[in-house]
Structures are given as C-alpha cells and as structure tokens.
Amino acid sequence: MAKTAIVLHHSDILNTYPQAERIIKTHLNNPKIKQSSAYHYLIERNGEIVQFHDEEFIGYHSGNWLMNVRSIGICLGGDFTREKPTESQIFTLVGLVTDIQRRWGIPLSQIFHHRDVKATLCPAYDLRGAIEEGQTTLLAKRLRTAETALSRPMRPERRNLLSRLIERLRGRS
Numbered sequence: 824m825a826k827t828a829i830v831l832h833h834s835d836i837l838n839t840y841p842q843a844e845r846i847i848k849t850h851l852n853n854p855k856i857k858q859s860s861a862y863h864y865l866i867e868r869n870g871e872i873v874q875f876h877d878e879e880f881i882g883y884h885s886g887n888w889l890m891n892v893r894s895i896g897i898c899l900g901g902d903f904t905r906e907k908p909t910e911s912q913i914f915t916l917v918g919l920v921t922d923i924q925r926r927w928g929i930p931l932s933q934i935f936h937h938r939d940v941k942a943t944l945c946p947a948y949d950l951r952g953a954i955e956e957g958q959t960t961l962l963a964k965r966l967r968t969a970e971t972a973l974s975r976p977m978r979p980e981r982r983n984l985l986s987r988l989i990e991r992l993r994g995r996s
Contacts (some may be wrong), residue, residue, distance in 0.1 A: 832898040847859050863897065864897045
C-alpha cells in the first residue's frame with residue numbers, strides 16, 4: 824500500500840544513547856504492539872538513523888489504524904517534554920523526511936505529530952516546523968547556488984535549463 828503520510832514521535836526516554844535496543848524491548852513487551860518496533864525509523868541523539876522496518880511495513884505507531892496503514896513512523900530519541908532534540912537530530916530529520924517525501928510524493932501538509940492523530944503530548948516539540956524551516960533553508964541555498972551559476976558563461980541551452988530551474992525554485996520559496 825502506498826504511503827501518503829509521515830507521523831513524527833519522540834521516544835519519551837530522557838537523554839539516553841543509544842535508545843534502539845530499549846525501544847525494541849519496550850515494544851515487544853507491549854501487548855498492543857508486539858513488534859520489534861512500532862516505528863519505521865529512529866533518529867538517535869547523535870543523529871544516527873536506525874531503520875527498524877522497510878517503509879511498506881505497517882507499524883502500530885500512531886494509535887490510529889488507518890493512519891498506521893498509510894504512514895511512515897519516525898521517532899526521535901528523547902523526552903521532548905523535558906529536553907529539546909539535538910541539532911544532529913534535526914539535521915538528520917530534515918534530510919530523512921525530504922528523502923521520504925520525494926520517494927512517496929508526500930506533501931508537507933501530510934506530515935503529522937503523533938499528537939495530531941491521538942490524544943498525547945508526543946512529540947512535545949514542533950518537529951514539523953523544524954522540518955519546514957530546514958527545507959526552506961536548503962531551498963534558499965540551492966536558489967543562491969543556481970543564481971550564481973547563471974552569472975557565469977555557458978551554452979544557451981544550459982542557461983535556459985538553469986533559468987527554468989531557478990523559476991521553479993522561486994515558486995517553491
């Protein structure tokens with residue numbers, strides 16, 4: 824089944840690294856989950872990505888079956904009611920989400936916090952806002968690079984292609 828959404832979580836485990844094994848033990852002991860992990864991905868405090876399942880897998884991560892079926896669950900290690908995600912986690916999250924969005928065609932409007940689909944505090948930090956800010960920064964950087972390249976001498980067909988790319992980038996910013 825096609826994935827059409829991403830759900831963002833925090834692990835609710837305070838300031839511990841690594842967290843993957845602890846999450847696996849917790850989820851295996853949970854009678855509702857009974858899986859090695861409910862999430863597809865974990866982003867550890869140092870920014871390392873742990874992939875628990877392939878993206879087609881249906882994990883019990885959102886508390887809403889229909890959302891579980893259509894979404895990819897990404898968890899960041901930490902208890903964001905008492906700490907913030909690390910810069911490494913945010914950097915990795917922006918890259919991972921951007922990659923998933925490209926592969927599955929998922930728009931920003933279909934990226935949810937766990938609290939958006941179930942009554943919970945999770946993730947207790949605006950991860951979606953951090954993703955949007957990170958993607959905007961990357962887009963602005965790409966636009967500046969393309970505009971700088973356009974000022975250099977080049978073949979007319981390349982100049983035309985680069986001009987169209989710049990217009991597309993400006994339309995997204």
